[in-house]
Amino acid sequence: MVCLSNEFWRDQFAAVDFKKRLLLLPHCLKHAEGCPADYDEFGLDCRRCGACVIADFKTRAEELGYKVLVAEGTPIVLKIIVGGYVDAILGVACLNVLEKAIDKVLMAGVPAIAVPLLSSDCKNTSVDEDWVAELIEWRIEPSAARTRTYVPLMRFAARLFEPGVIERYIPRPRLAQLDEGIDPVQDPLASTEAIAFDFLSRGGKRFRPFITLASYDAMTGGQATSADLLDQDDLPLPPFVCRAAMAIEVFHKASLVHDDIEDDDPYRYGRETLHKAYGLPIALNVGDYLIGLGYRLLKPQEGEDVPADAVADILRCMSDAHLRLAEGQGAELLWRDKKGKELTPLDALKIYALKTAPAFEAALYTGLRLAGPVGDLAPKLTAYTRHVGVAFQILNDLKDWQGDDNNKLVAGLDALGARPTVLLALALDAAPTGVREEFLGLLENGPREAGTIEALRGIFQELGVFDKAYRLVEKYRERARQVVSEMNEPVLEDLLLFLLDTVLDYEPPEPSGDGAAVVVSLQGTSRG
Ligand code: SF4
Structure with a gap:
């Protein structure tokens, strides 16, 4: 699949100027025992000590004009692409990672070629160095037809x-x-x-x-998706x-x-x-x-x-979204302030469906309605956006546990504020009596300080709450995918599948059953 994908993209990748390319290397290529480099927000900051191939690749690629990242995960890459810094990617990664990335790259339409690592050991890995060196230098004149x-x-x-x-x-x-x-x-x-x-x-x-613009464009000929x-x-x-x-x-x-x-x-x-x-x-x-x-x-x-009727329909949809958002927020505030913090996962999911999904629905509906009547698609849009909105909110709740570097800065704020999150509901659902009381005590009376956060994190990990939340995200992703498959609108389906992967992008946790591994795997994601 990697070779097929490379063949598909080769001319378009090679046509992109070196200065608009990203070389993405995995940090497992480094010399695990002796590497003196530190990590920053962009990944591993290679000190070019020469103990591994990263220094050679980085030096040559930067001479040509490439941006180089030694990092895992697609959120940072997406940010760089959306920022307009790169138009093509040369990536080195293990087959596991590439398998997941190929679909995403194809749907986003970003020319990308890859070289698989020779092993998937996650430490002191190696790669066909000549192959990577050859691809770094690869440059031809632009081809006429582009994806x-x-x-x-x-x-x-x-x-x-x-x-x-x-x-x-x-x-x-x-x-x-x-x-x-x-x-x-x-x-x-x-x-x-x-x-x-x-x-x-x-x-x-x-x-x-983006959803509004892309849905309008998808239904009116796709002129804004030309690579030109x-x-x-x-x-x-x-x-x-x-x-x-x-x-x-x-x-x-x-x-x-x-x-x-x-x-x-x-x-x-x-x-x-x-x-x-x-x-x-x-x-x-x-x-x-x-x-x-x-x-x-x-x-x-x-x-x-x-058309006046299109504006009226959009106003109706937006005001409806506004009302549902206020109802969801009201339910959350009432729960937060009441005594006796009982909450089932279903209660939390209902609040999410009210709070997060309507804005996605309004964005999608607006683009489609400006392109023409929405007709039978309307209930499918509602179902799709409900699943995406709920999954998006669960991911946000998971990200709350890492103190996002570009948003709320402090980990566990949702828990400290006693918000009715699905994580709390899953914990309450799974907690045996003693733990449940300790947990409720922390929520209702606990001191609002770092110790409370760590105590709650420990309880969540013990009860496998993070793993369960990830499984819920995947369940809702699958439901949304199912709705898309029943739409019979190929161009719109492509967009909705792309949205599904972009809005719900995260680094999958290691299959450990241990919440700690999940928390670690969240590094590098960000909150929207
Ligand atoms: S060359 Fe860079 S990445 Fe490799 S071991 Fe040295 S400092 Fe670390």
Whole structure:
């Protein structure tokens, strides 16, 4: 399969400039006993001591212009691709990893070729060095026919909220009225707009706007998935479709501002949450402002030919999503504040279906509805997004246990805040009486400090909660896949399968039955 895949991509890979390529090496190639290199957020920072082949590959590839990563896992790679830094990948990995990666690469449409390791021992591994060296140098002129790719759309969605781009779609009247040199945050009339736009420009994976743009494009001929658009700032998409995609993200960001207040979270996207930075009243007000902004984005502008019934349908879908989100959040808050923390996994999953799935559904529905009537697909979209949303939320809960480096920063905040997560429900479900009481005691009375987190982590590991949660993710992934297989819309099916793999991307845990292994395997994933 590796050879077939390489053959499929060879010309397209070789046509990509060296400067737009990524060389991805596994850290198990290093000299396990003597390697002096440390790990940072990008993986192993090779010191080129010469004790293994990594130094040689890295040196030659960097001379040519490659970016080089010695790391495991696709989230960081996806970030680099979406950031526009690379258009093709040369990867070295064991067959286990390559087997899983080949599908993902094909669906994303990123030219990638690979060399399998000669063993899968995870330590002091080796590779056919001549083969890798030959592929590093491989370069031919661009071929005419290129494979469809979602990368231009992912990059476009990621750029939509960057300063300088966002203003093309959402004018900033208050900023325009200010004299030069005045800080808009300090100006009473401009500050709400300034704080809101700054918050919109901060992190997040922009999955939701991507879903809207890609679903519209899929149903209107797929012009924005041409590989020729990889370096283009603009895509052939109507401005109203872009604004509707942005509206979904703006609503999502409004809900995050209010959610952070309700949970009193200290950090979001690696920075202080708005209520910590500016105080509660201002943060509340910025959340309200964002809701208003979202609705304003859905108004067609003069000269735009958008059918009124499509706008009405989208408004209905978005307001419905908003209501369900509020109901789910309300259920969560009530549970958090009540005495007697009984919770079944089904209770938690119902809350997830309300809290996370509607935004995915609204994003998908909006793109499809702008392309034409949705008809019989509507209930299938609801089912698909419910499964994806639930699985996505379970993954987020698992990530809460590692103190994500680019979002909430502190591990176990959900547990400390006594949120009704599926992990808590699984623990309550599996705990024998003594452990259950200890567990409930920690939840209801435990000191809010690091010791509580470690005690809860120990209980979760003992009860195999992390493994069970991963199995649930896979169950919901399979259900979503089943719904897709019944759609009879091949182009849309491709997109939905790609979304399934992208939104639910994580490093699979080792099959150990031990929660600790699961937690370790989560390193390198990130929260959206
Ligand atoms: S060459 Fe780099 S990766 Fe290999 S052992 Fe030395 S420092 Fe470690």
